[in-house]
Structures are given as C-alpha cells and as structure tokens.
Amino acid sequence: MASKIYTKTGDLGKTSLIGGTKVPKNHLRIETYGTVDELNSYLGLVGDLLEDAPSKLILKEIQDRLFTVGSSLACDPDKEPLMKLPGLKEADVTLLENEMDKMDEVLPPMKSFILPGGHVAVSTTHIARCICRRAERLCVNMQEHELFIDPLVIKYINRLSDYLFVLSRYAGYLLQVGEVAWKPRVE
Numbered sequence: 408m409a410s411k412i413y414t415k416t417g418d419l420g421k422t423s424l425i426g427g428t429k430v431p432k433n434h435l436r437i438e439t440y441g442t443v444d445e446l447n448s449y450l451g452l453v454g455d456l457l458e459d460a461p462s463k464l465i466l467k468e469i470q471d472r473l474f475t476v477g478s479s480l481a482c483d484p485d486k487e488p489l490m491k492l493p494g495l496k497e498a499d500v501t502l503l504e505n506e507m508d509k510m511d512e513v514l515p516p517m518k519s520f521i522l523p524g525g526h527v528a529v530s531t532t533h534i535a536r537c538i539c540r541r542a543e544r545l546c547v548n549m550q551e552h553e554l555f556i557d558p559l560v561i562k563y564i565n566r567l568s569d570y571l572f573v574l575s576r577y578a579g580y581l582l583q584v585g586e587v588a589w590k591p592r593v594e
Contacts, residue, residue: 417432420432420433422437424436424481424482424483425478425481425482425483426482426483426485427483428483428485435545435548435549435552435554436480436481436549436554438545439480439542439545439546439548439549439556440476440477440480440481442538442541442542442545443473443476443477443480443542443564444473444477445538446473446535446538446539446542447470447473447474447477449531449534449535449538450466450469450470450473450535451470452531452535453466453528453531453532453535453574454466454467454470456527456528456531457528457578458581459577459578459581462574462577462578465502465506468502469503469567469570472495472499472563475494475495476495476560476563476564479494479495479556479557479560480546480549480556480560484554484555495557495559495560495563496559497559499563500559500562500563500566503563503566503567503569503570504566506570506573507569507570507573510573510574510576510577511573513577513580514573514576514577514580517576518588519588519589519590520588520589521576521586521587521588521589522587522588522589523575524587525579525582525584525585525586525587526578526579526582526584528578528582529575529578529579529582529584532571532574532575532578533571533572533575535571536568536571536572536575539564539567539568539571540568542564543561543564543565543568546560546561546564547561
C-alpha cells in the first residue's frame with residue numbers, strides 16, 4: 408500500500424529538518440529552502456516555455472543542482488556530517504559562467520537597463536531571476552544569523568541569478584523579441 412502524502416505532523420506549525428530536528432515552519436532555514444523550491448518550480452516553467460534544446464538541458468541540470476542546494480539547506484548542520492547528501496561543486500558554478508559566456512557571444516551589448524517583458528518566456532525567466540535573488544538574500548541572512556550555510560551555495564545562487572538574467576535576454580534574442588530599454592523620466 409502506498410503511503411499518504413499527508414502526515415499531519417506539521418499541523419501544529421513545526422516541521423523536521425533532515426536528521427529529525429524539529430523547527431518552526433517559519434524558521435529562516437525553512438524559508439530559505441522553500442524559496443529555492445519555488446525557484447526550482449519556476450525554472451520548470453521556464454524550461455516548458457523555451458524551445459531552445461541546449462537551454463532546456465542546462466535548466467534540467469540547474470534544477471538538479473537546486474535539489475542538491477535544498478537538501479543542504481534542509482539538513483540539520485550538526486547531523487549533516489553523518490549523512491550522505493549530494494554535494495555542490497565549484498564546477499557547477501563554472502558551468503553557469505561558461506553558459507553565460509556562450510550566450511553573450513551572440514547578444515548585443517547592453518547600453519541601458521532593460522524592462523522585463525516582450526514574451527511570456529522572457530518575463531517568466533525574469534520572475535525566476537527575482538526569486539533567485541530573494542533566495543540569495545535569505546542565504547546571506549542565514550550566514551548573518553550564524554546559521555550554517557555552505558559558502559558555495561551562496562556563490563552558486565549568486566551566479567544563477569546572473570545566468571537567469573542572461574538567459575532572459577537570450578530567450579528574447581531567439582524569439583526575436585526586441586529589448587525595451589528603460590528610459591527614466593527626468594523632470
């Protein structure tokens with residue numbers, strides 16, 4: 408018999424980290440990995456909206472890495488050394504940098520800030536970028552509150568937000584959607 412998705416263990420506002428430690432559902436660690444999960448879901452949507460096979464493949468790789476990040480964030484750091492969890496690697500950051508460099512080769516230089524929009528794939532990628540920046544702020548907040556977080560997680564999330572910005576521009580380029588330059592009102 409299959410187990411049920413609901414356990415009722417969180418009905419009183421507590422949840423368990425990997426390792427069994429109970430924390431409130433509004434704990435900074437929970438908020439952080441919940442935001443990473445939200446980002447991962449949006450990346451699934453971005454992948455569904457893009458038609459470029461290489462970009463879709465990289466997004467699947469990123470989604471896998473975000474599960475790695477989430478498991479790291481969801482783990483009780485005092486118990487983590489005893490567990491076998493997947494790990495993030497410096498090569499994961501390098502992959503994002505290399506992919507940005509490839510896309511930048513065909514993109515026109517930016518001469519101003521650009522407004523998100525023009526196509527649902529472009530807009531959705533910008534939304535994912537914003538969620539990624541929020542995840543980054545939460546990761547830094549964990550660090551500031553002396554909650555253990557692997558510094559490579561912060562580096563990866565930072566680079567991922569850059570990647571998503573470049574991907575949004577690249578998606579517009581592939582879709583032949585012109586970028587709309589922000590023209591600030593000056594009075």
